[in-house]
Amino acid sequence: MALSRLDSLYMAVVADHSKNPHHHGVLEDVEQINLNNPTCGDVINLSVKFDGDVISDIAFAGDGCTISTASSSMMTDAVIGKTKDQALELADIFSKMVQGEKADSQKRLGEASFLAGVSKFPQRIKCSTLAWNALKKSIERSEM
Template identity: 80%
Template sequence: MALSRLDSLYKAVIADHSKSPHHRGVLEGVEQLQLNNPTCGDVINLSVKFNEDAIEDIAFTGDGCTISTASSSMMTDAVIGKTKEEALELAEIFSHMVQGQQDERQKKLGESELMAGVSKFPQRIKCATLAWNALKKAIERSQ
């Protein structure tokens, strides 16, 4: 597949996640964690339901740019059903990836791997990592 066609596919998947985000909403009976990106105004409210050591369910609301919303949607898909340890590993892989560091473990990210292009736009890294940082805080609070 030509690089421009692949780029178009990546952009389409990101746009789709932004327009129709997965796991959008609020989980009842679960504390919400709010994080914001003061440089651009993105805000995420994340609620995570844990079943002992596993992420049983996850949802988010908030206002954000295309990158922030798509990343939130992709993150929820990637971590649901994972253990806290696995989710923290994915957050680390994602953070390194959007900073331009290549890692064979990126495949574990699922569609979130499509966000690798953010590394070319340093001002957008905080947008892409907002949901992942919220997830890390939610896991820290649960322990």
């Protein structure tokens, strides 16, 4: 079965985010959130800087598969400059999307919406949501 042009574009964007991730690294002087996916070995270290209620900077490091790394990169692009509530809402939209729910709100995810196809591969859902779960944990801890 040949890939459609749109599928090819999506695959190219995912591959580019994996090979050239955005916001890759570690931020100093902020709490580090470390999560892993024991089923495949993905590991993420997420650092988020908050300016009041707004995500002013974000970075991730770690080792992960193509989906995990691309999702992490796309997540950082999607949430930087957003409030904590907006970021949590995007995380919820993303989680529902990769579990197969379709909604117009997916467009708010930016390029992360290209990962909707993950829903066809249940074993990859944890890979795609690892960074988003780390983000939720970071926001939760910032509220303490």
